[in-house]
Amino acid sequence: MFIVLIVTISSILSIQAQQEMLTCSRTSNTFQIPALSSVTTPSVTQPGVQGKRGPVGQKGAKGEPGIPDNEELTRLQGLINTLKEQLHNSLTDLRRMVENVEAVTQRNKNETVSLRRELLASLDTNSDWVTIFNGYQYRKTMDEGNWTQTRDACQALGGDLAWRGIQTLNIRKKLISELSLYYAWIGLTDTSEEGVWRCLDGSLASLDGTLWDRNEPNNSGGQENCAGLRENGFSNDLNCGSWSHVGLCEKKV
């Protein structure tokens, strides 16, 4: 009985102590912890409908260029090698073209020089002797002069003023055409004796071979002692020192 009483009193004291613990008093502030009986468990609710997506934001700043990966580097290296090869081939072709142009230019220059020489040679009728197939060759002196001067020139060229081979009109006309003669001294004179025409070796000139033009020789002024060849192929006596003509030179083949 006594034990039961003690247990009862102890239970009462324990319950009183629990009530005191639920109530805390302070001098300036008092708060109260809700009793266990007032704490309620939150009820579980279903999630709401998902809201609409917001508007698209502004575009951001452009980033730094990325570093190519190995595959891209390999492709770029291949492209560079291809361009190098193409450039090399182009330079080779260009060098070959320049060489070709230089070769053509040099060839044209050589041809021009050759043609120029041929042209000058064709214009310079004094450069060569002309063969008329009568046993003699002919040319005219490079300069005009009196009878004596052109005879000296012919002798310097290895011949003398023409006479022996020009005793036919046909040959004279051929020479006039070949050498473009207008008037030329020939090797016939009557200086030693008036009216007696001689060749340069002193022999008498044949009458037929002199081929005097009409009314010639007339010894005009009393001083015409040297013969000239007119462009018509006939002869005329002239003053040996007063006229300036080319000399018709002759030498044996």
Ligand SMILES: [Ca+2]
């Ligand atoms: Ca005379």
Ligand SMILES: [Ca+2]
């Ligand atoms: Ca005359």
